[in-house]
Amino acid sequence: MEESTDKAGNSGCSEYLEILHLMLDNEATKEQENYLSAHVDKCMSCLKHYEVEKEIRILIKTKLTSQPVPPGLASEIRRKIFKSA
Numbered sequence: 831m832e833e834s835t836d837k838a839g840n841s842g843c844s845e846y847l848e849i850l851h852l853m854l855d856n857e858a859t860k861e862q863e864n865y866l867s868a869h870v871d872k873c874m875s876c877l878k879h880y881e882v883e884k885e886i887r888i889l890i891k892t893k894l895t896s897q898p899v900p901p902g903l904a905s906e907i908r909r910k911i912f913k914s915a
């Protein structure tokens with residue numbers, strides 16, 4: 831495992847985003863969670879992704895109890911949040 835690649839930018843982020851999704855689905859191992867949170871500490875881009883994805887899941891869960899979610903909702907939220915970044 832490489833641990834000091836962060837100063838090079840976001841080159842390794844896709845790997846972390848995969849773990850991020852596992853984690854949000856409660857499918858990540860403890861080891862993966864630690865691995866990710868150490869990176870998110872230093873990487874604003876992944877932190878943002880984490881916040882956004884978490885928000886989307888909460889929103890969808892809330893919406894599901896009352897009414898169907900419009901298909902474009904998730905990407906709309908993503909666009910809104912990233913625009914203000």
Ligand SMILES: [Zn+2]
Nearest residue numbers: 843873875876
């Ligand atoms: Zn990252």
